[in-house]
Amino acid sequence: MADTPDETPRGNKSVDAIRRYYDTLGEGEHDRLTKDVAGRVSFEIHRRFLVPYLTRNQRVLEVGAGPGRFTTVLAEHSARVVVTDISPVQLHLNEVNVAAAGFEHAVEARHTLDVCDTSRFPDATFDMVLAYGGPLSYAFEREHQALAGLLRIVKPDGIVVASVMSLWGSWRARFPGATQLAIRYGTDVTDAVIRTGDLRHVPGMVHVCRMFTWEQLTTLVTECGGEILAGSASNWASLEGPDVLAGIEESPQLWERFLAYETAACASLGARDGGTHILVAARRRRWARP
Numbered sequence: 309m310a311d312t313p314d315e316t317p318r319g320n321k322s323v324d325a326i327r328r329y330y331d332t333l334g335e336g337e338h339d340r341l342t343k344d345v346a347g348r349v350s351f352e353i354h355r356r357f358l359v360p361y362l363t364r365n366q367r368v369l370e371v372g373a374g375p376g377r378f379t380t381v382l383a384e385h386s387a388r389v390v391v392t393d394i395s396p397v398q399l400h401l402n403e404v405n406v407a408a409a410g411f412e413h414a415v416e417a418r419h420t421l422d423v424c425d426t427s428r429f430p431d432a433t434f435d436m437v438l439a440y441g442g443p444l445s446y447a448f449e450r451e452h453q454a455l456a457g458l459l460r461i462v463k464p465d466g467i468v469v470a471s472v473m474s475l476w477g478s479w480r481a482r483f484p485g486a487t488q489l490a491i492r493y494g495t496d497v498t499d500a501v502i503r504t505g506d507l508r509h510v511p512g513m514v515h516v517c518r519m520f521t522w523e524q525l526t527t528l529v530t531e532c533g534g535e536i537l538a539g540s541a542s543n544w545a546s547l548e549g550p551d552v553l554a555g556i557e558e559s560p561q562l563w564e565r566f567l568a569y570e571t572a573a574c575a576s577l578g579a580r581d582g583g584t585h586i587l588v589a590a591r592r593r594r595w596a597r598p
């Protein structure tokens with residue numbers, strides 16, 4: 309399998325391209341977890357995965373916080389949050405939305421921050437680092453630097469909670485579009501994407517990221533000195549049948565029951581590669597702690 313000729317932006321150029329993407333997307337990112345029923349399931353799966361790790365008065369660094377859906381969840385659980393993102397536009401929207409929700413008092417500071425460079429924070433500074441929605445999928449060849457940096461700045465018993473884009477699940481979720489791309493660009497491009505998870509191999513792709521398998525993600529955590537506490541897919545059962553899901557959502561009891569089943573299915577080992585995202589909770593391995 310040959311790699312495609314490398315005309316894609318790498319290193320800092322990738323960071324700039326993704327910042328521009330999210331600056332331009334603006335409010336569009338705010339709607340991702342509310343506009344359709346699959347998005348609302350994704351929000352609930354991410355929220356339910358996070359909440360068991362939240363105790364009162366934690367100091368949390370949120371990386372790639374975007375427009376603030378999870379900043380608000382953290383604030384609802386009385387966390388003090390340092391909100392960060394690579395995109396100044398998303399940081400501004402975060403301020404607007406968190407203030408509108410009445411939680412601005414929970415925000416200690418807001419900074420532009422690349423997930424790959426947390427050097428401004430001393431070791432063992434935070435009770436938790438939250439990196440939902442793919443900041444680690446935008447680190448590309450610097451993913452070890454990024455995750456090791458997040459594990460460094462949590463306290464010895466602190467937790468890193470993150471989600472990345474899923475390789476096999478994205479294929480499942482976007483089967484027609486992915487198949488069209490495979491036909492259009494041929495075997496070399498398709499092989500390169502499957503082998504590396506890196507969408508920068510697709511010519512002209514605007515929203516690029518690195519997708520992971522559960523095995524690759526757990527290997528990354530281990531290589532960065534971490535140990536896995538829990539994992540989950542997002543949207544195992546709920547990628548298809550939006551009409552059926554909409555019907556379920558109309559009944560609070562059915563919706564709650566469905567979300568409980570979906571949360572259990574997503575957490576099972578057999579499903580972890582099957583949703584749009586892969587969620588992970590990790591901490592520093594004991595021997596790797598200062």
Ligand SMILES: C[S@@+](CC[C@H](N)C(=O)[O-])C[C@H]1O[C@@H](n2cnc3c(N)ncnc32)[C@H](O)[C@@H]1O
Binds near residue numbers: 330378392421442
């Ligand atoms: C899909 S959004 C997720 C927003 C929010 N965490 C959520 O889950 O709803 C991804 C966010 O990561 C940010 N981001 C992308 N690359 C990043 C990087 N290298 N470092 C930090 N944040 C990054 C984007 O600007 C965007 O706000």
